[in-house]
Amino acid sequence: MSKTRNQATSPLRSRLSQHNQAFHQSLNQLWQHSLSTWITLAAIAIALSLPAGLYILLGNLKTLTDDKREVPTISVYINQNITAQQAQDRAELLSELNDIENVKLIKREDGLKHMQQVAGVQDIIDTVGGNPLPHVLVVTPRMSLFGDPGVDLDALAQRLKNYPEVDSVQMDIEWVQRLRAIMQIAERVVLVVAVLLGLTVLLVVGNTIRLNIENRKEEIEVTQLVGATTSYIRRPFLYSGFWYGFFGGILSLVIVHVSLLFLIPPVDKLANLYGSQYNITGLGVWVTLIILVSSSFLGLSGAWLAVSQHLRKQFAMQDT
Amino acid sequence: MIELQDVSKKYPTGQIALYNVNLKLRKGEMAFLTGISGAGKSTLLKLIALLDRPTAGNVLIDNFDISQLKQNQVANYRRSIGVIFQDHHLLSDRTIFDNVALPLMISGMRPQDIERRVHAALDKVNLLVKEKDYPMMLSAGEKQRVGIARAVVNKPSIILADEPTGNLDPVLAADIMQTFLQFNDLGATILIASHDQPLVERMGKRIIELQKVKSR
Numbered sequence: 001m002s003k004t005r006n007q008a009t010s011p012l013r014s015r016l017s018q019h020n021q022a023f024h025q026s027l028n029q030l031w032q033h034s035l036s037t038w039i040t041l042a043a044i045a046i047a048l049s050l051p052a053g054l055y056i057l058l059g060n061l062k063t064l065t066d067d068k069r070e071v072p073t074i075s076v077y078i079n080q081n082i083t084a085q086q087a088q089d090r091a092e093l094l095s096e097l098n099d100i101e102n103v104k105l106i107k108r109e110d111g112l113k114h115m116q117q118v119a120g121v122q123d124i125i126d127t128v129g130g131n132p133l134p135h136v137l138v139v140t141p142r143m144s145l146f147g148d149p150g151v152d153l154d155a156l157a158q159r160l161k162n163y164p165e166v167d168s169v170q171m172d173i174e175w176v177q178r179l180r181a182i183m184q185i186a187e188r189v190v191l192v193v194a195v196l197l198g199l200t201v202l203l204v205v206g207n208t209i210r211l212n213i214e215n216r217k218e219e220i221e222v223t224q225l226v227g228a229t230t231s232y233i234r235r236p237f238l239y240s241g242f243w244y245g246f247f248g249g250i251l252s253l254v255i256v257h258v259s260l261l262f263l264i265p266p267v268d269k270l271a272n273l274y275g276s277q278y279n280i281t282g283l284g285v286w287v288t289l290i291i292l293v294s295s296s297f298l299g300l301s302g303a304w305l306a307v308s309q310h311l312r313k314q315f316a317m318q319d320t
Numbered sequence: 321m322i323e324l325q326d327v328s329k330k331y332p333t334g335q336i337a338l339y340n341v342n343l344k345l346r347k348g349e350m351a352f353l354t355g356i357s358g359a360g361k362s363t364l365l366k367l368i369a370l371l372d373r374p375t376a377g378n379v380l381i382d383n384f385d386i387s388q389l390k391q392n393q394v395a396n397y398r399r400s401i402g403v404i405f406q407d408h409h410l411l412s413d414r415t416i417f418d419n420v421a422l423p424l425m426i427s428g429m430r431p432q433d434i435e436r437r438v439h440a441a442l443d444k445v446n447l448l449v450k451e452k453d454y455p456m457m458l459s460a461g462e463k464q465r466v467g468i469a470r471a472v473v474n475k476p477s478i479i480l481a482d483e484p485t486g487n488l489d490p491v492l493a494a495d496i497m498q499t500f501l502q503f504n505d506l507g508a509t510i511l512i513a514s515h516d517q518p519l520v521e522r523m524g525k526r527i528i529e530l531q532k533v534k535s536r
Contacts, residue, residue, distance in 0.1 A: 013428070013430065014427065014428025014429070015428060016428075017425075017428040017429065017430060017431075018425075018426075018428045021425055218411070219411055219413075221409075222409050222410075222411055222422070223422060223426060224395070224398075225371065225398070225403065225405075225409060226398065226399070226403075226422055226423045226426060226470065227395050227396070227397075227398035227399030227400075227423060227426055227427075227474075228395060228426045229392065229395040229396075229426075230391075230392065230395075232395075232426055315391060
C-alpha cells in the first residue's frame with residue numbers, strides 16, 4: 001500500500017502546495033480575528049510611524065540647510081558709496097587669491113528685489129526710502145582647505161575687512177555648523193528610537209503569534225500526530241508574522257502620509273511668510289520600500305522566535 | 321514487519337508501563353492487543369507510532385530501529401502509518417472533509433488528488449454524505465469512523481488503533497471491525513488495542529495479551 005502513497009506529488013509541487021495552504025490559511029486567520037488583527041496592526045503602525053515621522057522631520061530640516069550655506073561662506077558688505085563696477089573689480093581680484101574658491105557679487109538692486117519678495121519687508125523699504133542695501137560679495141574659501149587646521153577663516157575674514165571698499169564682514173557658517181551638530185545628535189536619537197521601536201514591533205508580533213499558538217495548540221498537536229513536520233507547523237505562523245509586519249508597515253505609511261497632508265498647509269503658510277518656496281518632502285520610494293521590507297522582516301522574525309520557542313519547549317517535554 | 325525487542329517503558333514518575341516486551345507482527349497480519357486497564361496497551365501503540373520512546377529495548381519496523389529516528393525524521397515516519405485514537409483527535413473547527421484531508425495536506429498533495437482520496441476514504445466508512453458537517457454534529461461512532469478515514473486516507477502500510485470501539489454499541493463496534501478487516505484484506509498490517517474480549521475473540525485473529533507490570 002505504501003508504494004502508491006503520494007504517487008502524483010513531486011517534492012517541489014508538494015512544497016508549493018504547502019506554501020499555498022499556509023498563505024491562504026494565515027490570511028484567513030487574520031480575517032477571522034479582525035478585531036485583534038486591527039489592534040495588533042495599529043500597535044505596529046504607531047511604533048513604525050514615530051521613527052518614520054522623525055526621519056521626515058530630520059530630512060526636511062536638512063533640506064533647509066542643504067543649499068549653498070552648507071559650504072562655509074563669508075559675506076562681505078561693500079560700502080554704500082562704492083559702485084557696482086568697483087565691487088565687481090574687487091570680486092575679480094579676490095577670486096584670484098589662493099585661499100578663495102570663488103566670489104559672487106550680489107548687486108544691491110538684486111538684493112532689493114529678493115527682499116521685496118519677503119512679505120512685510122516692502123513696507124519697511126518704503127519707510128526707509130530708496131535702496132538701503134549695499135552690494136555684497138559672497139566669498140567661498142577654497143574647499144580643499146576647509147577643515148584644514150592650517151587655514152584660519154577668521155584671519156581671512158580679517159584680511160577681507162581691511163580692504164577699503166569693505167564696510168563689514170560676516171561669517172555665515174557658524175549657525176549652520178551648530179545646526180548640523182544638533183542634527184547629528186538628532187539623527188542618532190532617531191536611530192536609537194527606530195531600533196527600540198523595531199524591537200517593540202518584534203515583541204508585539206512575537207507575543208501575538210505566541211497567543212495564536214496557544215489558541216491553536218490542539219490543532220498543532222493533531223497535525224503532529226498525523227505527521228506534520230516542524231516546517232509545516234511553523235509555516236502558517238511565519239506567514240501570519242509576515243502579514244502583521246507588512247500590513248503594519250503599510251498602515252504606518254498611511255499614518256505618516258496623512259499626518260504630512262495635515263501639516264502641509266500651515267508649513268506652506270509659514271514658508272510664504274518668509275518668502276520661501278519651501279515644500280515639505282515625504283519619505284520617497286526607497287525609504288518607503290525600506291520601511292515595508294524592515295517591518296515585514298521584523299514580523300517574520302517575531303513569528304519565528306515565538307514558534308521556535310514553542311517547538312523547543314514541546315520537544316523538551318517530549319524528551320522527558 | 322513490526323518487531324519489539326525487550327522493550328520497556330518507565331515514566332519519570334517511576335511507573336513502569338511495559339517491561340521486557342517482545343513481539344513480532346508479520347507484514348499484512350492483523351492482531352489484537354488485550355489486557356486489563358493499565359497493562360500498557362496504549363503505551364505499546366504509542367511506542368510503535370513514535371508518539372513516545374522506550375526507555376529500553378528496540379522497536380523495529382521492516383528491520384529498522386525507529387527509536388533511532390531523529391525528531392525531524394519522525395514526521396515522515398508518522399505519515400507512513402495510520403493511527404486511530406480512542407478520543408478521535410478531530411479538529412472541531414474543521415469540516416469532516418478537512419479533518420480527513422489533513423494528512424494529505426501535510427504531504428503537500430494537489431487539491432484534486434486530496435478531494436479524490438478523501439471522498440474514497442469517507443465512502444469506505446459510509447460518511448461521504450457528512451463531509452461538510454463538523455465533528456460536533458456527529459455521533460461517537462461517526463467520529464470514530466472519521467478517525468479511521470483519516471488514518472487510512474494516506475494508504476498507510478501499518479494501521480494502529482487504540483480502543484477504536486471503546487464507546488460504541490456492539491452493532492457499531494462490529495461494523496468498525498469489519499472496516500478494519502477490509503483494510504487488512506488490502507494488505508495493511510493492523511494492530512488494535514481493545515479490552516472488549518468477546519468482540520476480539522469473535523474476529524478470529526491473533527490475540528496478544530499484555531500483563532500489567534507489578535510495582536518494583
